[in-house]
Amino acid sequence: MKKKRHIKSAKSMPVGTRIFTYICLLWALIVALVPLIWLILSSLKEDPLARPGFQLPESIYLNGYISTFRDLHVLRYFGNSMFVAGVSVIISVVMISMSAYVVARMEFKGKTLVSILLYSTMFIPATALTYPVYNLINNLSLYDTRGALILIYSCSGIAISFFVIKNYYDNIPRDLEEAARIDGCGYVRTWVKVIFPIARPGIMTAAVLAFLNNWNEYYWASLVLITREKLTVPSLLSTFTTAFNTNYNGLFSAMVVIILPPVLLYCIFSKFFVEALSGGAVKG
Incomplete structure (x- = not known):
C-alpha cells in the first residue's frame, strides 16, 4: 500500500x-x-x-588485482581496518546513543550548552587537532598501535552520529517511556527494552556512517601508524607511490578492491537508511 x-x-x-x-x-x-x-x-x-x-x-x-592479493597481502590490511573501524564504531555508537537519549529526554542545567559543544565539533578540522591529539597519543604510549586509532576514531564524527540519533529519539512518543516506567523500568532498562528496538534504524544508520568514515580515513592512520603490518587499507595506497615512480595500475586495482566492502555494507544495511529517513515505525 x-x-x-x-x-x-x-x-x-x-x-x-x-x-x-x-x-x-x-x-x-x-x-x-x-x-x-x-x-x-x-x-x-x-x-x-x-x-x-x-x-x-x-x-x-588483471595483474594489478593479482599483485594486490598475492604480493601486498591486502587481506591483512582489510583485517586491520575491519578491527579498528568495528571496535571504534561499537564504542562510539553505544556512548553517543546513550548520551543522545539523555539530551533528548531529560531536562538538566547546561543542556543547551552540551548540545552546542557537541555540534561545534563538526566544524573543527582534523589538522587543527594534530598537535594535541599526537601529544596525547605519545603520553599514553599508544603511538604506532591500533589502540591509538581506536581512541581517535571513537571520538571522531560525534556530531553527525549525535545529530542522527537524537533526531530519531525526538520522534519516539513519550507515552512508550511512561508506560515502561509504570511497569517499573528504570532509565537504562527503558532504553534497552523500549527505546533501542524502536530507534534501531537511526542508530544503525549512524553506525554505518561512522564505519564508512573510519574505513576511508587516511590522515590519522598515516600519522600514528608506521609499522607496515599495522596499516589500514587507505594508508596502504601510499605504498604505490615512490619519489620516482607510481604504479597506477596497481593503485587503481587496489582502490577498486578497497571500495567494495563499503558498497556491500551499504547494500546490506540500506533498509535501515530508508527507515531512518522515513521515520521508521515511530510515525503515528
Whole structure:
C-alpha cells in the first residue's frame, strides 16, 4: 500500500516539477557513477596513462588485482581496518546513543550548552587537532598501535552520529517511556527494552556512517601508524607511490578492491537508511 501511495504522489506532481526531479536524479546518478566507471576501466589497463579517461583497454589486464592479493597481502590490511573501524564504531555508537537519549529526554542545567559543544565539533578540522591529539597519543604510549586509532576514531564524527540519533529519539512518543516506567523500568532498562528496538534504524544508520568514515580515513592512520603490518587499507595506497615512480595500475586495482566492502555494507544495511529517513515505525 505504501508503494502505491508513493507512485500516486509522484504521478500527481506537476509536469515541470517531475521533469526537474528526474533531471536532478539523473545528474546525481552520473556524478556518482562516472568516477567509479573511470576507476574500474583504469584498473583493467596495463598502462592507464597510455589510454587515459574512458578509453577501453586494448586487453583485459588483471595483474594489478593479482599483485594486490598475492604480493601486498591486502587481506591483512582489510583485517586491520575491519578491527579498528568495528571496535571504534561499537564504542562510539553505544556512548553517543546513550548520551543522545539523555539530551533528548531529560531536562538538566547546561543542556543547551552540551548540545552546542557537541555540534561545534563538526566544524573543527582534523589538522587543527594534530598537535594535541599526537601529544596525547605519545603520553599514553599508544603511538604506532591500533589502540591509538581506536581512541581517535571513537571520538571522531560525534556530531553527525549525535545529530542522527537524537533526531530519531525526538520522534519516539513519550507515552512508550511512561508506560515502561509504570511497569517499573528504570532509565537504562527503558532504553534497552523500549527505546533501542524502536530507534534501531537511526542508530544503525549512524553506525554505518561512522564505519564508512573510519574505513576511508587516511590522515590519522598515516600519522600514528608506521609499522607496515599495522596499516589500514587507505594508508596502504601510499605504498604505490615512490619519489620516482607510481604504479597506477596497481593503485587503481587496489582502490577498486578497497571500495567494495563499503558498497556491500551499504547494500546490506540500506533498509535501515530508508527507515531512518522515513521515520521508521515511530510515525503515528
